[in-house]
Every structure is written in C-alpha cells, then in structure tokens.
Amino acid sequence: MSLDPSTIGRFKVLGTLGFGAMGTVYLAEDPLLKRALAIKVVREGTGDAEVLLRFKREAEISARLNHPNAITVFDVGEAQDLGPYLVMEYVEGESLSDRIHRGRLDPDEAMGLLIQAADALEAVHGLGILHRDIKPDNFMVAKDGRLKLMDFGIARGDQGRLTTSSAFLGTPAYAAPEVLNGAKATPASDQWALVLTAFEMLTGTLPFAGDSVGATLYRIVHEAPVWPPDFPQGLAAVFAKALDKDPGKRFADLPSFLRALIEALPLEPEPRAAHLAQLASTAPVKGTGTLRIERMVAPVTPRNRWLWGGGALLAALALGFLVLRPESSRVLSIESKPGGAEVFLDGTPLGRTPLRQVVVKGKANLLRLEKPDFVPLGYHLKAEDKDLSLRLLPAPFQVQVVSEPPGAEIFLDGVSKGKAPAAVEISGEGSHQLRLDLDGYQSWIVVPERHRPLPDPIRLQKHRVKQGGGKIKKFFKGIFQ
Structure with missing residues (x-):
C-alpha cells in the first residue's frame, strides 16, 4: 500500500503509530463509542490465512483473560485491499523496549513494572495458555506507569495449536535452553523470558548476547550467563538460579523469583517494603490439599446413563470454573493530601503515598491511611475506583x-x-x-x-499605672482657675 487508509472496517483512521516487519499499527477512533484504538494491519504477502487465524486466537485469549495488565482486543477482521486486522486498546506511552533503550531502569521503577508483568503472565498461565514470546517489545508502558502485556498471536493452549512452517516460534534471544533443545514450551520457558527481560531492564544488556543469532543461541544452551562489570554478588546469585539450564533448579514460580530479586536489589527500606506488599497482594493463593472426586458405586443402566453423563459434565464444568477462573484484579493509584501517608489494604501494608499502579486482587475492601498528626482515614473501595486522591484531616x-x-x-x-x-x-x-x-x-x-x-x-503582667497623671491634672486645673 502506498497510501494510508481513511477507514478500516467501521473505524476511522487518525494516523500512524508505527511500522514493523509484518505491517503497520494505526491510531483510530471508534465512531460509535468515541474512543481511541490501535489497529494492527499485516502487510500483503505475509500469509493472510495464518495471520487471520493468529489474530482470532489473540482476540479469543484477550476475551478470556480480561486482566488490567493485558492489552484488550476489541475486534478482528479482514478488510478488502488491506487483509487481516486486529483492533486493540490504545495505550498512550511507549514499549518497554523503547524505555530500556532510553537507559536502564532504576530498581524501584523496574520492580513496579515487573510485578505487573508477572501478574499478567501468571494470569495467562492460569488459563492454561503459554505466551511463548515474552520480551520487552511485547510490553507497553503507559504514561501513568501501568504496564500492558500484548501480542498473543503465537500463544498456545492445551487445546490445539497453530500450524506454522517453522518449528520454533518466538524470539531466539529470549528462548529457554530446553526449548532450543527441542522440548515443548512450558510456563517455565515463559518465566525464563521474563527473567531475561528483568535482567535487561536493570542492566541494559542480555546475559547471553552474541555477535550473531547463532552465537547467542549457542551461549543460551551451553554457556553460563555473563554479568556486567561490578554486578552485585547477591543479584548474580538470584539471576544464576533463575537462569539455570535445568528448569527444575530454577525458582518455582515468578513470585519466588521477584521476592528474591527485591531482597537483592539496592532499595531503600520503604520502597522494598512497598514492593513486597504489592507482590503479596498479587500472588495467587495456592491450595494445600488435593481435590478428590469419589465415584459412586452403582450399575450403569440405560435408565441412569444420562444421569452419569450429565453429572460428569456438570462436575467437569464446575471444576473447570473453579480452577481456571482467574481471581479478579484491578489497578489503583492512591494519593493523599498531604502525601507520605502509610496505606493499608485490609490490614496489609502497601507503602506510603503516592502509590502508583497498585494491583489489587480478590475482594479487597478497606483502605486505611495513617499519618502522624492526622486523623486515620478509612475508605471502602468501590468497583469504579481507579485513581484515588484522599484528603487527611489534621488531628486535634x-x-x-x-x-x-x-x-x-x-x-x-x-x-x-x-x-x-x-x-x-x-x-x-x-x-x-x-x-x-x-x-x-x-x-x-x-x-x-x-x-x-x-x-x-x-x-501575666499587671496593668501599668501611667506615671505623672497627677501632675497633668494639676497643670490643667491651674490653667482653668
């Protein structure tokens, strides 16, 4: 195409957001809902049928995920003279890759984004889906600090997989060694990619970088990671464990890795406590027991066979609902006037205001703000709350x-x-x-x-008697006599 379209489907094109090897991303507007959108359009000759299938898969995953740290996909279609297109939520900001290119992130900023990224990825895995292309390019950082995971085009679930002409899908530099050795992708391989993303955020480099793709892949599979000069020993130990060639020797899950990372980073006590509290509020609750379903001992007859089938179906649906339904979550920003108030969510400390992008999961209810010389403030969260600015009253x-x-x-x-x-x-x-x-x-x-x-x-001082008052009276008395 030589000219940008004026419309794509029913959406009005406002401008161009960026170009890529596969196509163009446009800024658009929904004429009915009056909201800004981003529309990804694939270049001609890039396999329209397969791309459309991937776009549909991405829209399906977005609909199931519904997470505050994942891009929302609103529509997918195929336009004449354009080909497949994907209509997504517009995030005003920059990619995490662009943010890294501007300079490595300080530990406080990096942890705030990584906790959001891990929460989104854990939610994806909770649906039985693998992303398979975790990297800085696939995260958007909004101007308000919120992070969004995107691009589920090559994601795979337990049911079916996309056909492809290539045995490996994803970005080689972020691939786990077991995947490069031919093993199937697992949640551990997604976690490996996020660990590399964390390393790149903090250092500006990758630990297995080579002069070519082949050299990089060889180092991932065979060599130990390379740390930057003066890399703190504690951080090296955390990343060495997270980047072990054997998935079984790595951290059990992302919260475990992030907890160790927070403890190893040079953070002030208050930000460290705030990040640990935020991590605790986003960590999934893990069951301590196993669920057993005992089968009733009864003969299967034509009369009750439909009961068995229907009961098994209902049980499967109920179990799937309980296991796969992600815990609801949302993101809050909390400010207080004046600032510096300690914030507690249902008794759990979150840190001091201002707090940006606090991920709240489950049925969190009561916020409590405390600051010396001010009356403690209790606030019951509402479903529509997003950016809170709470005023503290000076205590008597x-x-x-x-x-x-x-x-x-x-x-x-x-x-x-x-x-x-x-x-x-x-x-x-x-x-x-x-x-x-x-x-x-x-x-x-x-x-x-x-x-x-x-x-x-x-x-107290006594009232003063004016000196010379008697003489003045005598003076005036003498004049008028």
Missing part, C-alpha cells in the same frame, strides 16, 4: 495552660474553656487564638501551634 492537639498567678480565664476563639491550670484541646484545622484574662492583669494572647508548647507558667 492539646496544650497545657498554666498561668502565674493562677486562675486566669482561658478563651479559645472567644469561647471560655475554664480557668488555668487546664488542658485545652485545639482543632487541627485552621488557625486559632488562645487568650488568658485575669482582673488587674494584661490579656495574654497567642496562636497555638502543634508541637510548640506554651510557656510553663505563662506569667
């Missing part, structure tokens, strides 16, 4: 009022609070005036401040 404080001489009447904002000595409670909001009055003495006034005690005691 007390001042001890002791006057010398004692017995002065205390007024707060003009209202009597008794006589000194006394403890007076001050509202945390606004500015207030404290006044002491005692007959024969000058009023004493102050604006009370938190953490600034009053003088103990407050020494």
Whole structure:
C-alpha cells in the first residue's frame, strides 16, 4: 500500500503509530463509542490465512483473560485491499523496549513494572495458555506507569495449536535452553523470558548476547550467563538460579523469583517494603490439599446413563470454573493530601503515598491511611475506583495552660474553656487564638501551634499605672482657675 487508509472496517483512521516487519499499527477512533484504538494491519504477502487465524486466537485469549495488565482486543477482521486486522486498546506511552533503550531502569521503577508483568503472565498461565514470546517489545508502558502485556498471536493452549512452517516460534534471544533443545514450551520457558527481560531492564544488556543469532543461541544452551562489570554478588546469585539450564533448579514460580530479586536489589527500606506488599497482594493463593472426586458405586443402566453423563459434565464444568477462573484484579493509584501517608489494604501494608499502579486482587475492601498528626482515614473501595486522591484531616492537639498567678480565664476563639491550670484541646484545622484574662492583669494572647508548647507558667503582667497623671491634672486645673 502506498497510501494510508481513511477507514478500516467501521473505524476511522487518525494516523500512524508505527511500522514493523509484518505491517503497520494505526491510531483510530471508534465512531460509535468515541474512543481511541490501535489497529494492527499485516502487510500483503505475509500469509493472510495464518495471520487471520493468529489474530482470532489473540482476540479469543484477550476475551478470556480480561486482566488490567493485558492489552484488550476489541475486534478482528479482514478488510478488502488491506487483509487481516486486529483492533486493540490504545495505550498512550511507549514499549518497554523503547524505555530500556532510553537507559536502564532504576530498581524501584523496574520492580513496579515487573510485578505487573508477572501478574499478567501468571494470569495467562492460569488459563492454561503459554505466551511463548515474552520480551520487552511485547510490553507497553503507559504514561501513568501501568504496564500492558500484548501480542498473543503465537500463544498456545492445551487445546490445539497453530500450524506454522517453522518449528520454533518466538524470539531466539529470549528462548529457554530446553526449548532450543527441542522440548515443548512450558510456563517455565515463559518465566525464563521474563527473567531475561528483568535482567535487561536493570542492566541494559542480555546475559547471553552474541555477535550473531547463532552465537547467542549457542551461549543460551551451553554457556553460563555473563554479568556486567561490578554486578552485585547477591543479584548474580538470584539471576544464576533463575537462569539455570535445568528448569527444575530454577525458582518455582515468578513470585519466588521477584521476592528474591527485591531482597537483592539496592532499595531503600520503604520502597522494598512497598514492593513486597504489592507482590503479596498479587500472588495467587495456592491450595494445600488435593481435590478428590469419589465415584459412586452403582450399575450403569440405560435408565441412569444420562444421569452419569450429565453429572460428569456438570462436575467437569464446575471444576473447570473453579480452577481456571482467574481471581479478579484491578489497578489503583492512591494519593493523599498531604502525601507520605502509610496505606493499608485490609490490614496489609502497601507503602506510603503516592502509590502508583497498585494491583489489587480478590475482594479487597478497606483502605486505611495513617499519618502522624492526622486523623486515620478509612475508605471502602468501590468497583469504579481507579485513581484515588484522599484528603487527611489534621488531628486535634492539646496544650497545657498554666498561668502565674493562677486562675486566669482561658478563651479559645472567644469561647471560655475554664480557668488555668487546664488542658485545652485545639482543632487541627485552621488557625486559632488562645487568650488568658485575669482582673488587674494584661490579656495574654497567642496562636497555638502543634508541637510548640506554651510557656510553663505563662506569667501575666499587671496593668501599668501611667506615671505623672497627677501632675497633668494639676497643670490643667491651674490653667482653668
């Protein structure tokens, strides 16, 4: 095509987002829903039938996944003179690959993105699906910090697989050694690719990089990873275990790897605690027992055969629903005014505000914000909550009022609070005036401040008698006599 289309299907094309070896990605608008979209169109001559099958597979997986850290696919089709196209959610941001090319990520930023990536990948695996092409190019980083996994075109589930002219699907540099040796892809091979992505985020390089594709593949299969100069020993130990040639010797799952990575990275105590809390909130709950279904001992007769078949079908459907249904999750951003409040979700600490892209799973309900000198705030989460900005009210404080001489009447904002000595409670909001009055003495006034005690005691000054008053009276008396 020499010219960009003005429409694709019913969608209006607004511009071009990027080009690739396989085709073009357009920015478009849905004229009915008035929302921005990204449409991937494949170049002519790239196998339309197979591509359309992959696009349909990607749309199917997206519909089943429905995860906040995975790209949503809205439609798939085939347009005349264009070929297959895929209509996706538009993410305003950049690919993780582009982000890495701008410079390696600091540990805090990297962990925030990796926890989101792992949560999405674990959800994919929970559906019995393998992604098979995990790499920085297949993650989008939105401007608000949210990460999105995309491109399920070569994903494979337990039921069926796409036909292909190539025995290996994916990107060679991120392939696990067992896959390169001819073994079938497994969740462990997806995890291997995400570990390499994590390494690249933190270092800007890959541990098996070679001068050619062949050299890279040889190093993945036969050689130990190469660490950058001055690579911390603790980090090297974590990545060495995660990149063991034997899948059985690697970390059991992604949360285990990320937990070890958080502990090994040079993070401040507060970000470390926040990432561990976020990881705990996204980790799937694992059962401790096995589910057994005992078969009833009864003869199978024509009369009850339909009961057996129907009961087995219902049991299979129920079990599949319980096992495969991913736990609902969503992403929250939490700010407080003022900032720096400790945040707890159902009692679990999440860190201090502002918190960006906290993944909340399950039936999380109560947020609690605490900050010294402010009233603790409880907030029940709503289904529509996404970006929360919560205002903390200053807590009241007390001042001890002791006057010398004692017995002065205390007024707060003009209202009597008794006589000194006394403890007076001050509202945390606004500015207030404290006044002491005692007959024969000058009023004493102050604006009370938190953490600034009053003088103990407050020494009141007697009213001053003006000197020379008698002489002045005599002077005027003499004039008018």
